[in-house]
Amino acid sequence: MSKSRERTPKLVRHSTVDIVSRELRRRILTGELPEGAQLLQVQLGEELGVSRIPIREALRQLEAEGLVTIQSHKGGVVSVLSVPEIEELFELRACLETWLLSRAIPAMTSAHFDDAANILAQMHEGETGHWGELNQRFHEALYLAAGRSTAMKFLHQIHRNIERYVRLQVTFTSGWQKASQEHQEILELCRQRDVKSAMAALDLHIMNACRDLISCLSDLREKEH
Incomplete structure (x- = not known):
């Protein structure tokens, strides 16, 4: 076998399990599959045109991500986060993100600031359909330099677990407007290299979002029952 042939890179193909996982994840994060929705393997297999084996493996993958719960005799259901669980995830966000920001600010360059500002501009336009994704990208852009x-x-895992709930809040409230203003303030403090104030503003931003989300979610769940 020639050296040139040995060096030929192999084509990377997404497995059926990856494709199914991505599609089910999309439906869960967008709310197309709401919390508590039952995920029947036979039905999903017929709908997606695949056998039960990749469906089962995809559900196990999503269970590891916290998006699906596998129940005996019921199969998979879209996981439901309790209020205490949501609070804990936001508390973890506050601890982790303020620490990351404190490490990132001294190393941030104009390119980091511009990247965050460009993402923020898309959110400022009131694009709620991709709010969760843009919100995650903005925050992670601030911490990249760390x-x-x-x-x-x-x-990223924490963001993925709460993204579907953030989408609900944005859909039913004008929370994106308040968040955009707070994002601008945090970015400006980063530009000023004011680590202490930026950390405080970020912590307040995250916990304010937590309180607003829980209030919105509690109202929605109360109406459903």
């Missing part, structure tokens, strides 16, 4: 890849992976 160079803490493991912490960023943990943070």
Whole structure:
């Protein structure tokens, strides 16, 4: 076998499980599959045109991400986060993100500021359909300069678990307007290299979002029952 042939890169193909996982994850995060929705393997297999095996493996993958709960005799259901669980996730966000920001600010460059500002401009236009994704990208753009890849992976997982609830809040309230203003303030403090004030503003921003979200979610759940 020639050296040139040995060096030929292999094509990377997404497995059926990856494709199914991505589609089910999208439906959960957008609210198309609401919390508590039952995920029947036979029905999903027929709908997506695949066998039950990749459906089962995809559900296990989403269970590991916290988006699905596997129940005996019921199969999978879209997980339901209790108020205490949501509070804990936001508390973890506050601790992790303020620490990341404190590490990032001294190393941030004009490119980091511009990237965050560009993402923020898209959110400022009131684009609620992709709010969760843009919100996550904005926050993570602020912390990139910290160079803490493991912490960023943990943070990405937390964001993914609460994104569907943030979408609900944005859909039913004008929370994006308040958040955009707070984002602007945090970014400006970062530009000023004011680490202490930026950390305080970020902590307040995250916990305010937590309180607003819980209030909105509690009202929605009360109406459903």
